[in-house]
Amino acid sequence: xxxxxxxxxxxxxxxxxxKLALEMIDAGETVLFILDDGEAVKNxxxxxxxxxxxxxxxxxxxxxYELTLEKGEE
Amino acid sequence: xxxxxxxTAIDLKNLKAGGFIKERGxxxxxxxxxxxxxxMPVGRxxxxxxxxxxxxKEGMVHLSVRQSVELIxxxxxxxxxxxxxxxxxDQKVASCGxxxxxxxxxxxxxxxxxxxxxxxxxxxxxxKKLFGxxxxxxxxxxxxxxxPFDCPKSATNDVGFQxxxxxELDKDICINCGLCAKSCSDGAIAMGDDRxxxxxxxxxxxxxxxxxxxxxxxxxxxxxGYTVRIGGKWGRNPLVGTLFATFLPEEQVTDxxxxxLDWYVAKAEGRGRVRLGDIIIQVGTESLLEHLRDxxxxxxxxxxxxxxxxNTQVGQRSIPE
Numbered sequence: 001x002x003x004x005x006x007x008x009x010x011x012x013x014x015x016x017x018x019k020l021a022l023e024m025i026d027a028g029e030t031v032l033f034i035l036d037d038g039e040a041v042k043n044x045x046x047x048x049x050x051x052x053x054x055x056x057x058x059x060x061x062x063x064x065y066e067l068t069l070e071k072g073e074e
Numbered sequence: 075x076x077x078x079x080x081x082t083a084i085d086l087k088n089l090k091a092g093g094f095i096k097e098r099g100x101x102x103x104x105x106x107x108x109x110x111x112x113x114m115p116v117g118r119x120x121x122x123x124x125x126x127x128x129x130x131k132e133g134m135v136h137l138s139v140r141q142s143v144e145l146i147x148x149x150x151x152x153x154x155x156x157x158x159x160x161x162x163x164d165q166k167v168a169s170c171g172x173x174x175x176x177x178x179x180x181x182x183x184x185x186x187x188x189x190x191x192x193x194x195x196x197x198x199x200x201x202k203k204l205f206g207x208x209x210x211x212x213x214x215x216x217x218x219x220x221x222p223f224d225c226p227k228s229a230t231n232d233v234g235f236q237x238x239x240x241x242e243l244d245k246d247i248c249i250n251c252g253l254c255a256k257s258c259s260d261g262a263i264a265m266g267d268d269r270x271x272x273x274x275x276x277x278x279x280x281x282x283x284x285x286x287x288x289x290x291x292x293x294x295x296x297x298x299g300y301t302v303r304i305g306g307k308w309g310r311n312p313l314v315g316t317l318f319a320t321f322l323p324e325e326q327v328t329d330x331x332x333x334x335l336d337w338y339v340a341k342a343e344g345r346g347r348v349r350l351g352d353i354i355i356q357v358g359t360e361s362l363l364e365h366l367r368d369x370x371x372x373x374x375x376x377x378x379x380x381x382x383x384x385n386t387q388v389g390q391r392s393i394p395e
Binding site for chain 2: 045046047054055056057060065
């Protein structure tokens with residue numbers, strides 16, 4: 001599973017980076033995004049869901065968050 | 075030699091609802107345009123620009139704080155021509171004075187990811203059915219916000235609407251991810267020991283973030299509508315409107331405003347130029363609650379507080395008795 005670290009990147013750049021990263025993989029594949037606490041974890045998952053991707057889970061790890069996601073159809 | 079008096083013919087019907095506001099300069103007026111919700115097709119904007127280019131003496135327009143385009147420095151002799159030419163582009167003139175004004179609204183739910191209700195639709199409906207209705211007392215403003223971010227500052231209107239949804243959890247399809255608890259800005263959702271979200275409705279502001287983020291649609295909108303605050307105004311003696319109804323269905327908005335207006339017209343009788351909020355402070359909230367409860371029993375709250383006075387720290391607040 002590909003891991004994309006979005007820590008230290010503010011909104012909406014983190015979301016745009018996530019979108020660009022998702023362009024590189026196929027629909028149905030799973031990705032792990034690492035997100036900062038606060039605005040990032042509040043906003044990025046919701047925006048990715050609205051783009052048609054499937055959120056699989058969220059876990060807190062040492063003060064940041066790991067979001068697993070399955071890429072949706074184009 | 076006899077002196078010939080010049081006379082200008084103006085169709086006074088055009089002036090009836092207001093919207094033509096006297097300026098400082100001789101003969102000059104501002105023409106306030108009717109743009110409910112601040113949204114319009116580009117073609118209409120082009121027509122406005124064309125008319126403005128022709129009749130605004132200094133070649134300027136003003137974008138008002140209530141989402142209107144105002145044509146400035148227009149000579150009163152051109153009123154009829156301005157109205158006629160704007161009409162070709164389906165653009166109407168707005169109002170001023172003691173009437174229901176053009177409603178304001180945010181972008182709403184169609185493209186704004188926070189929007190919960192169709193504020194643009196509500197604004198157009200209210201504009202169509204109630205715009206220009208005389209109150210007999212003072213101006214009457216209505217505004218629509220699509221969510222609790224409330225960019226249009228709904229509670230500063232005589233009747234202000236704020237989009238809301240009541241979230242409900244289907245435990246069977248929850249995957250225990252905790253995104254809802256993390257997304258909640260109001261601390262209304264906390265993950266319990268059973269790894270299921272606990273919802274504290276007393277803390278909820280009905281923003282719907284939990285529903286939007288939920289990966290499995292376990293959170294759903296059980297109710298959708300408007301949080302309604304009444305009695306707000308700004309100006310010299312500002313008031314913030316207070317809660318009179320929750321989850322008012324979108325299709326009841328126009329009837330609700332009409333019911334508030336009925337109460338205002340009756341209770342302010344003989345009081346002159348007094349805004350709704352000041353009448354509520356004097357008459358009390360119970361009378362208005364009761365009046366509204368008749369028609370909207372499911373939405374009207376059990377009790378409320380009077381419109382809240384904002385201390386501007388300048389002058390002394392006074393309401394005409």
